[in-house]
Amino acid sequence: MDGNVATLVVVGSLVGGVCSLGLAAVAWRNRSVSGAVPFGWLIVAAGGWCLLNAAWLLTANQQVAATLFLLIRITSGAMVGLWVVFALTYTGRREWLTPVRVGVLLLLPSGYALLVLTNSLHGLVVADVTLVTRNGLSLFVGRTGTAYAIQTAVSFGLIGAGYALLGEFLLRSRNLYRKQTFAVLTGGVLTAGAHALFVLGATPHPGINPAPLTFALNGLLVGVALFRYDFLTVAPLAGDLLVDELPDPVLVLDTEGTVIDYNAAATAELGDDLNGAHLPDEDPRLLAQIERGESFAAPGTQRYYVPQTSEITDQHGTARGRLVVLRDVTGQRRRQDRLEALQAATREFIEADQRETVAELTVAFATSTLDQNAAGVFLCNERGHLEPAALSDAVEAQVDDDLLYVDPAETPDRHLWRTYESGERRVASFVDESVGPLETSLMLPLGDHGVVAVGSEGETYAPEDQQYAEILARTTQVALEQVERERELRESRASVERRNEQIEFFNGVLRHSLRNAMLVVGGRAEHLREHVPPDQRRHVDSIEQWCEKLTAMSETIRDINETVAASEGKRLETVDLSAAVRRVVETTGADYPDATITLDVGETRVLANGLAEAVLASVVENALEHNAGDPHVEITTRDAGDWVQVHVADDGRGISDELKATVFRRSLTPNQTAGGFGLYFVTVMMDLYGGNVWFEDNHPTGTVAVLEFQRAGDGDSAAESSAVDGSAADDSAAATEETATADVGVEAQGKSPDDW
Known part of the structure; x- marks a missing residue:
């Protein structure tokens, strides 16, 4: 029976060595992936330990056994150091791996073997092997002392530190590699446990160490976990990664409204204490807004979200919770608010009857809706100069007056004039001018009327801000043109009214004078009729006829004037x-x-x-x-x-x-x-x-x-x-x-x- 155990350990060690070396080859092919190289060296050492352990059990020569004992100590010590290096790399703590620390990690666990090699110099340890027969099984056993015990304690301490790093990594709330980390920990605990049985003397023979036997299973388990679920494919991690990298907050709630999972975006927007939070108690407004499915503003932020809820059911169709995605609609809400503000401003623009009123509306919209506290409208005056028609408080306080008035004859290179003259939008830099903290200004032409300028303390303008600024400039230009047309129309109406009054006056005088004249002429003709020979009275008849025609014509002209001046209804x-x-x-x-x-x-x-x-x-x-x-x-x-x-x-x-x-x-x-x-x-x-x-x-x-x-x-x-x-x-x-x-x-x- 004991012989069968030894045979099993030998075969298992050989299989473990072969598996370990195979995994090392796979790690080498994937050496560009983070963590592959330290894992490869770790598995090479593990494979060497397995093969040395098989040889240890098979040898019958004491001198060979002594050599194998020393090599096993060196190999197992290197494994301990490489295990810690792998754990640090795997958990993302590469900054800890300085050359000095790596050297300490590789040499310290192998300190006992180094003392054995240099024993002739200091005589601190005595290491030899003896043949021990127990339960009918004769195998070599290494004789150790205090130094070996210290090395064993240091090794187990380092192994424990590696497990602690992996355990902490496993318990991280947003760890995307939980399954993989769990597999690595399981394999490591399996090997460490088997080695602990050997150290504690709980094996059938003190010369049998079952730890290498576990590498057949351990190497396969750890290698598959690493390479199947990380190095060679990301499919199993895609779901977790997708949710974690979503810019929108994601919450998983149970049926009672308790948060059982969430992504990083939820932490950034809703706080760090979400795990286990009971929303009805913590934030009843948030739960109510989620249930209504309406957009809401996140507390303490200027962001807006629309909740989208999906029910989570088990295999029996029973509801177990809800998946809530808070879709960020801040951009849409901001655009909607701006459009509504622009619509309201447009109505005011239409009602404006002065250029200065239009300019003030433009500055008010730019400062309130475009989130820029520096804005101004500069209009062309009768002399062809640009002068401010309306300025925000920031411009009046920070910009020198000589920069606000542009005479093209004196300063043709001013940004305002170049924008007005070219009719093209420009972003002007004010680094070398006295404009306070303002660095740039977005300047947009207003046709023949002038320029609108929107200042900023930054160097660039968001494309959306530029778009709305252009809409504002076009609206301002249309309003100014309307004001100009209304002014011209008022002047034209006043001129027409004056001319109509003048025409009506002179027409009235003409008709009155003509009618009176015709009455006089007709009366004189009638008076002459009795004094004109009968054969010449046709001339008197012609006079009277033309008097009647001219009198009728004056009345017709009056009717025409009244018709022209009357409205269509009248x-x-x-x-x-x-x-x-x-x-x-x-x-x-x-x-x-x-x-x-x-x-x-x-x-x-x-x-x-x-x-x-x-x-x-x-x-x-x-x-x-x-x-x-x-x-x-x-x-x-x-x-x-x-x-x-x-x-x-x-x-x-x-x-x-x-x-x-x-x-x-x-x-x-x-x-x-x-x-x-x-x-x-x-x-x-x-x-x-x-x-x-x-x-x-x-x-x-x-x-x-x-x-x-x-x-x-x-x-x-x-x-x-x-x-x-x-x-x-x-x-x-x-x-x-x-x-x-x-x-x-x-x-x-x-x-x-x-x-x-």
């Missing part, structure tokens, strides 16, 4: 278009006895006013005047959806396309339009009515004038103009059929140039 009335056309035909036909005017109009109401008849009369008279011989004009109305079109077609020689496009312009000469004012009056009035007018070709010859009016709806409540139904002639015209056709040939005396 300008438009419901007008009976068909009645207005019939009255125009009767009036115009009396002046053109040789003309034939044909009507085809329906009962239609449009939006216009009392001047609609004058508009229609101008178009009809224009058609008759530009027609040689016996003119024929056809007037029809057509429906076009919400519009009503009046077509006035003649059979004259027609007009060119160029004249069609320009005939309604005021710039035409009287020769082109037989007076010109009539058609310009038509286009002005049709614009005021919200309608349109144009010319088309008539076939086979002639021209068609088209007037397009807005149809009056049932909801239009404007009273009809008295011009629609204000005469007996209207009643006669209204009595005709809706589609009546009339040949109007009113005889009248012809007119010669002498009649004017």
